[in-house]
Amino acid sequence: MNSLLSGDFPRSRLLAAILLAILFGLAFAPFLFPGAQPLNVAAKICVFVVLVASYDLLLGYTGIVSFAHTMFYGIGGYGVSIALYSFGPEWGPMALGIIAALAVSVVLALMIGLLSLRVRAIFFAMITLAVASAFAVLASQLSWLTGGEDGRSYRVPEVLRPGFRLLEEPLFGVAITGKILSYYLVFSVALVLFLLALRIVNSPFGRVLQAIRENDFRAEALGYRVVVYRSIATCLSAGMATLAGVLMALWLRYTGPDTTLSFAIMIDILLMVVIGGMGTLYGAVIGAALFTLAQNYLQVLMAQVSEATAGIPLLPQLFHPDRWLLWLGVLFVLSVYFFPTGIVGRLRR
């Protein structure tokens, strides 16, 4: 257990219980919550745990803000999409697509990092914002390659298709289809990636990153090349985000600008990291789970409130289901002020 979690335990009974509940829920999601919608939510949580953990590596551990995380996420998605669409639904092209996407992401991250981190960390936030928006425009314009605004649907290898049956007989009343297999692929890769991230932040390398976050000047004085460490962190984080994008592309069997590159997803990631807790990877798990559940079920609640308050001026508009981001935004601002360590930080006290 110690080596599995790299010695980084939840350090709070309640937190450990919540984490175990989430792990249990995700591990047996197809059997506990049958149906397409809950399985979709579970898969989304798995992917976002990886994505948010990789973002936390940058924001929480190294102390640099990037707005290009969705770009790397998108590169992963488009890598799989282009490979499967052009060369057919085989494992070989898929591996090729993943490797190509990883290479593109890491090189791009290195270039952005060397260009901006050399000067000041704050440049990084602005430059990533600019590059990411240019990339989003590019992806929607190059429609011969990416499918443009509409994106592309493609077929995945046969084992992962809903039509595929692994067992003749249903297991615990659930037919083991390709969809279930594909869920478990997403789940297990996400789990491995999360444990890997845990390993990274608790290694000596991770300690240096935290030192840089606390005081970059001092870290430099102690003999650590801050630029090098920051650049490596950027590349690692970009690579992990790319793999998250790959998982999402495999699960959805569709890749388009709205599911991968949109700024809304970037804001979602920010909210998840901050609400869950910056600087601890368990925050990523809590943030991703809570936020994804809220996204799917909060709007229903808001619609009811909006109807209940019909007739009172302004209130129905405030609680309109489309305005749910307003409330999460308020929550975000408040949590940056009052709970900078997020839910996990609160639970650990």
Add this chain to the structure above:
Amino acid sequence: MTAVAVTLPPKPKVDWVPLAIVPVLALIALPLVGSFSTWVTLTVAALAMGMMIFLMASGLTLVFGLMDVINFGHGVFISIGAYLALLVLGPMAAWVASDSVIENVIVLLACIGVAMAGTGALGWAFERVVVRPVYGQHLKQILITMGGLIVAEQMIHVVWGASPIPISLPTTFRGAFVVGEAAVERYRVIAVVLGLLVFAAMYLVLNRTRIGLLIRAGVENAEMVEALGYRIRRLFVGVFIVGSGLAGLGGVMWAFYRQTLTAGMGMEVNVLIFIVIIVGGLGSIGGCFIGSLLVALIANYTGFLVPKLALVSNILLMVIVLLWRPQGLYPVAKR
């Protein structure tokens, strides 16, 4: 040398190289574009665009220069300024449609006045509630102002609805002047004049008045200015209000140019604004001015010559400038 000789401080050297880039770029583009009249149209359009970007970006760069505060929510002041213009356009619809130049000008000025006052007041509140608690912490500033942006953008949806709102230009500003063979849109000329006026006013205030002296000193070394007995905080609040007001002004101009209002319009130009202030050098007004012109000129020329490249031309410009001068065209002393 006698002891009585008064030595004047050496005149600061003007760095001409970035200044020269703008005309050189325009001249290089002339043979590439080919026809002179097209070139005039493109260049004037770019200058107008550049002026509008400058209006929106100048406040942000000044706020950063003075107090080391980066406001990711700046874009929302642009949107709000544009929406505030609706308060004027609604009641004065008749004057918008009238043929009288004076009435049209009054409408435009009223829009600008309301927008600047509104966004200025909002800037004051924003500084007080959102920015003040997080001085000196870049990470939190970025997060908080981003959160402020999300909330404010959603509030625009709540107040004015989520669908885009069309607005129309006052009658006399529509259409174009025809000079020789080149057509130059009237509204663009107005934007250029207004942008130059604001730049001149800013330049004079910063270089010829006592407040300007203090602001420049504050950009250079805030602690020293405080030690000399000036309240830099008040100065900063003032700059923040003016910066927000300018964003509102830019928002009105931008809205009339696009002729549609959307809550996300500020965020869309925000990206451009960041590129401009990075290219110009964070905190430098002159750099911001040149950066705006460069971004607009390059976008227009590449848009005409190689449309595919236009999408990433701004990024390329930024990369080239940063490779040449990593701190931007006009690096501000200590930062």
